[in-house]
Amino acid sequence: MLVKIAWRNIWRNTTRSVVVIIAIALGLWAGVFASAFVQGMMRQKIETVIKAEMSDFQFHRPGFTDEYLAKLYMQNGEEIRSKVGTEESVIASSGRLISMGMVGSAKQNGAIKIVGIDPDDEAAVTGLNEQVLDGEYFEGVMRNPILISQATAEKFRVKLKSKLILTLQDVDGEIIAGAFRVVGIYKTENVMFDRMNVYVRQDDLRKLIKIETGLHEIAVSLNDHDLADPMATKYQVIHPDLSVQSWLDLATGMRMMVDMIDVYIYYIVGIILVALLFSILNTMLMAVLERVREIGMLMAVGMTKGKVFFMIMLETLILTMIGGPLGLLISWAFVTYYGVNGIDLGGAYDEVGFSSVIYPFLDGRSYLDVTFMVVIMAIVAAIYPAIKALNLNPVEAIRKI
Amino acid sequence: MSKFVIETKDLCKTYEGVVPVQAVNKVNLQIEDDEFTAIIGPSGSGKTTLLNMIGGLDRPTSGQMLVNGQNLAELSDNQLIDFRLKHIGFVFQSYNLIPVLTAKENTEFIMLLQKLPKEQRDARVEQLLEEVGLADKKDSRPSQLSGGQQQRVAVARALASKPDFVLADEPTANLDSHSAFNLLDIMARLNKEEGITFVFSTHDQRVIERARRVVTLVDGEIVSDERK
Numbered sequence: 355m356l357v358k359i360a361w362r363n364i365w366r367n368t369t370r371s372v373v374v375i376i377a378i379a380l381g382l383w384a385g386v387f388a389s390a391f392v393q394g395m396m397r398q399k400i401e402t403v404i405k406a407e408m409s410d411f412q413f414h415r416p417g418f419t420d421e422y423l424a425k426l427y428m429q430n431g432e433e434i435r436s437k438v439g440t441e442e443s444v445i446a447s448s449g450r451l452i453s454m455g456m457v458g459s460a461k462q463n464g465a466i467k468i469v470g471i472d473p474d475d476e477a478a479v480t481g482l483n484e485q486v487l488d489g490e491y492f493e494g495v496m497r498n499p500i501l502i503s504q505a506t507a508e509k510f511r512v513k514l515k516s517k518l519i520l521t522l523q524d525v526d527g528e529i530i531a532g533a534f535r536v537v538g539i540y541k542t543e544n545v546m547f548d549r550m551n552v553y554v555r556q557d558d559l560r561k562l563i564k565i566e567t568g569l570h571e572i573a574v575s576l577n578d579h580d581l582a583d584p585m586a587t588k589y590q591v592i593h594p595d596l597s598v599q600s601w602l603d604l605a606t607g608m609r610m611m612v613d614m615i616d617v618y619i620y621y622i623v624g625i626i627l628v629a630l631l632f633s634i635l636n637t638m639l640m641a642v643l644e645r646v647r648e649i650g651m652l653m654a655v656g657m658t659k660g661k662v663f664f665m666i667m668l669e670t671l672i673l674t675m676i677g678g679p680l681g682l683l684i685s686w687a688f689v690t691y692y693g694v695n696g697i698d699l700g701g702a703y704d705e706v707g708f709s710s711v712i713y714p715f716l717d718g719r720s721y722l723d724v725t726f727m728v729v730i731m732a733i734v735a736a737i738y739p740a741i742k743a744l745n746l747n748p749v750e751a752i753r754k755i
Numbered sequence: 756m757s758k759f760v761i762e763t764k765d766l767c768k769t770y771e772g773v774v775p776v777q778a779v780n781k782v783n784l785q786i787e788d789d790e791f792t793a794i795i796g797p798s799g800s801g802k803t804t805l806l807n808m809i810g811g812l813d814r815p816t817s818g819q820m821l822v823n824g825q826n827l828a829e830l831s832d833n834q835l836i837d838f839r840l841k842h843i844g845f846v847f848q849s850y851n852l853i854p855v856l857t858a859k860e861n862t863e864f865i866m867l868l869q870k871l872p873k874e875q876r877d878a879r880v881e882q883l884l885e886e887v888g889l890a891d892k893k894d895s896r897p898s899q900l901s902g903g904q905q906q907r908v909a910v911a912r913a914l915a916s917k918p919d920f921v922l923a924d925e926p927t928a929n930l931d932s933h934s935a936f937n938l939l940d941i942m943a944r945l946n947k948e949e950g951i952t953f954v955f956s957t958h959d960q961r962v963i964e965r966a967r968r969v970v971t972l973v974d975g976e977i978v979s980d981e982r983k
Contacts, residue, residue: 358860655839658836659832659833
């Protein structure tokens with residue numbers, strides 16, 4: 355009977371109840387969709403960081419990434435790479451020579467990171483070949499080919515087959531220079547990364563910086579990103595003289611961002627739910643105050659305070675249980691649709707290394723968490739009006755019997 | 756020896772305030788089983804306060820309020836609610852039915868609180884609505900009933916728990932003559948045929964005329980107690 359009374363009470367003021375249900379649904383949709391947007395953005399960022407920039411984990415000589423000194427190379431780099439390649443979880447690995455230097459065109463000069471790669475290995479790890487917009491991916495017989503980004507091409511005002519002069523230090527610290535010709539132009543989702551990196555063939559760079567064997571960097575791709583930390587730890591133990599780091603440590607701030615993202619999502623949903631809480635509380639308080647006489651009568655004729663409390667709680671919970679799933683359904687539809695079609699931000703976040711098109715994503719656990727938070731919110735919202743009802747004195751409520 | 760259903764001993768109620776108000780002053784009253792009693796008096800004479808204390812809705816400042824020998828002052832709030840549920844039926848001036856329930860559900864409500872089995876509830880609801888002449892309106896909500904009909908549902912609800920007595924506050928105040936007489940007929944019949952004790956507070960001459968006992972209160976004190 356209590357459920358029946360609570361249900362019918364809700365529909366005594368249909369407009370008000372529908373407004374509250376819509377408010378709950380829209381609030382939930384806003385919270386879930388905002389969370390999905392942030393989570394999708396981060397997920398893409400992580401994929402980009404791993405796929406195009408860091409791979410899952412890397413080997414270096416300690417201190418190499420501080421100043422990129424040519425002399426800090428791993429003598430047995432190829433040997434390490436071969437051994438790592440035997441791991442079941444390893445998809446591919448790429449050995450790199452890296453040098454910080456200057457690049458000069460006929461019209462512009464600037465600092466750049468020169469990455470010497472084996473084109474096939476690099477393609478297997480980063481898919482760099484798939485990022486080429488114009489020209490070729492180190493194909494043909496061109497001498498000293500260089501692959502530059504679209505951002506670099508624009509900055510240095512060069513195009514395919516333009517000549518670029520690279521000036522850098524060799525292994526002995528001597529300044530050397532080499533002429534390279536643009537063979538291809540690439541573009542990743544991270545403009546900041548693109549501006550920093552140019553690619554040359556490893557053998558060409560090897561000759562310039564006079565390192566006959568060895569590598570500055572080994573980048574390894576895994577079939578499961580969650581294995582990056584354990585694998586890095588494992589190989590750090592095997593090679594204590596090297597620095598073995600997962601992408602979480604290599605990409606400055608990424609570990610913090612990943613750790614923060616859950617908290618951030620809870621904050622977004624939390625703020626929206628607090629707003630909703632007051633909306634529901636206000637509505638239920640009105641509903642209780644409008645029925646003071648009726649509630650007083652219920653208590654006068656023998657309805658216990660516990661049952662009165664439960665009835666008010668039930669009304670709030672029913673409202674939430676209608677609005678909540680509705681909101682989740684709308685959220686799921688939006689997240690699913692935009693998860694496939696994406697939301698084009700028109701390059702708003704390119705400059706800070708995020709993709710232009712965001713594909714919202716929310717895992718099943720997050721849906722459950724949000725649902726749980728909504729239920730808790732509804733219970734909290736119902737408590738004050740229910741207590742208000744409890745504190746009614748039947749005599750005062752009905753004025754007289 | 757007569758059995759007192761309701762017994763008050765030097766019952767007092769003072770409302771504290773800037774100027775304390777002595778609403779009920781040393782009232783000694785015994786109401787026996789089967790009585791049909793009207794408590795009358797001018798506005799502010801303490802009728803409602805007395806009825807509230809008899810019904811366990813308000814607590815006396817001093818004196819004793821006994822119902823079936825039980826001193827209500829000794830009961831906690833929750834025990835009082837339970838006591839009201841088992842022993843007292845209420846009929847309110849403004850009917851105070853639950854607007855979202857039908858006549859049948861309103862009548863059944865008290866029995867649900869008493870956790871009576873469905874068969875028993877159904878039979879009693881049918882019997883009560885029949886007795887108050889609303890068997891054909893059992894599926895109507897209060898908003899679909901006239902004032903007189905609503906008050907008859909309220910009487911059916913008050914009787915549903917088979918209480919020791921029914922307290923009715925100005926039950927005919929909002930009714931037209933026809934509905935009022937109709938309601939009084941029903942209550943008088945229930946009193947006579949089923950021995951249900953009724954205690955009214957009223958201004959209504961029609962009720963006073965039908966009452967078998969009239970207790971008059973003035974300034975919180977009983978000034979007359981007439982039996983017909």
